[in-house]
Amino acid sequence: MLYVNPHAARAPYPGELQDIMSIARAQESRAWLAHWDGLTPGSTPLRALPDLAASLGVRSVLVKDEALRSTLGSFKALGAPIALVRLLLREHAALGLTAQSLLRGEHRDALVGVTVISATDGNHGRALAAAAQSIGCRCVIVLHAQVSEEREQAIAAYGAEIVRVEGNYDASVAAAASLATRHGWSVVSDTSYEGYEIIPRDVMQGYGTLAAEVDEALSMADAGSDDACPLTHVFLQGGVGGLAAGIVSYLWERWGVWRPTFVVVEPVQADCLYQSAIAGKVASASGSVDSVMAGLACGEASPLAWRFLQPSVDAFMTVTDAEAVEAMRRLARGSDNDVPFVAGESGVAGLAGLMQAGAAPSLAAAIGLSANARVLLINTEGATAPQGYAALVGEPAASVMQRQQAWLAR
Structure with a gap:
C-alpha cells in the first residue's frame, strides 16, 4: 500500500529543524567515529545495480551496503x-x-x-x-x-x-x-517519547554519517551540480523513524527545494509511520507489529523523528514479509552486472517497496518513478541473525559473500 503525504513540502530546510540536526553535526559525528575501532575504516560501498534498475524500468539503482560497516553488521x-x-x-x-x-x-x-x-x-x-x-x-x-x-x-x-x-x-x-x-x-534509546529527545537526536545525528558518505561519493563521481540533485528518489526503512530522519534531514539541508523524493517503507503489520501520515500526527501501528523484519517491528513512531518526516517524506509504503524475503533473495542472487549482497530482513525494506512500486504503474506514477529515476537504497543490515538469514534465503550468508568476492574480483 502507498499513501501520498499531503504535508510534504518542496522548501528550504527549516531553521528550527537545523537547530536540532544539521550537516555540520553529522560531519562532526563522522569525524568522531573515525576513532572507534568498532567500525571498518572508511566509507561503506555505494554500488550500482544496472540489471535490477533495468528490471524495474528505472535509470539507475544505487545501494549503500551497511552490512560491511562493522562486525556488528548494521547501520x-x-x-x-x-x-x-x-x-x-x-x-x-x-x-x-x-x-x-x-x-x-x-x-x-x-x-x-x-x-x-x-x-x-x-x-x-x-x-x-x-x-x-x-x-x-x-x-x-x-x-x-x-x-x-x-x-x-x-x-x-x-x-x-x-x-x-x-x-x-x-x-x-x-x-x-x-x-x-x-x-x-x-x-540510550533510538526512539523518543515525552521528555526524552536529546539522546534520540544524537542517535539520529550519527546516522547522518550515511548521507554524508553518499553525498561525498556522488560528488566524487561528478554525478550532479550544486543545484541539481543526482538522486531523484530515496527509499528508506521505517521503524520508529530514526534512520529516515537522519538521512532525510541531511539530504534536505544539502539540496533544499531540489531534494529527492523520499519514500518510507514499513512492514504492513508495523505501520506506525504510515498511520501517522494518514492521521497527520504521531499514531500507532494498526497490526500485530510482529514481522520477519525484526528491526522495523515497532508499534509507536518516534515523535522527534516525526517532526522531520511529516514535512519531507513524499510517500509512505507498507510491504509484506513475503515481499521482504523476495528482495533478500534478489540481492543475494546478483546477476552478470549486479554484485550479490548479503542483506538482512530489515535491510531490504526499501528495495521491497521499490519492487512493489515498479510492478504497479499506478504506484509508480503517484511518486514520479519513471524511466529517468535515479534511486538510492540503503541495505541497513547484513545477516545479523545468520541462522534466520540462511533459512529465508536458502543459503548461508558466507556463501553469498564468497560469490560477492568472486564477482568483485572479476
Missing part, C-alpha cells in the same frame, strides 16, 4: 556510539573527556560506575553494548518476547546484561525507562 553502529559519547561528554565534563579518548577506552576507571540501558529489537542494543564495552561502561539491554535467542546471544557477546520482558518492542521501551528510573541508570 546501528553509527548511532549508539555517538549518543553514548555525547551523553558522557555532557554528564561528566569535569573529567576532561573527549570523543576520541572515550572511544579509545582511556577513561575506563573513571566510568566504572556508569550504567546505560536500552530496549532493542537487536541491532541498536548490540551496537550500544559494543560501544559501552569499548568505552568502559556497564550496559543493560531489555529484550521483548519476539527477539530471537540468536540475537540475544549476539548482544550478550559484547558484555551486556540481558533483561527479558513479555510483550513487544514498545513494552521493552517502557521497561527500560522504568528500570533506569529505579536504579539511576541512563537510557
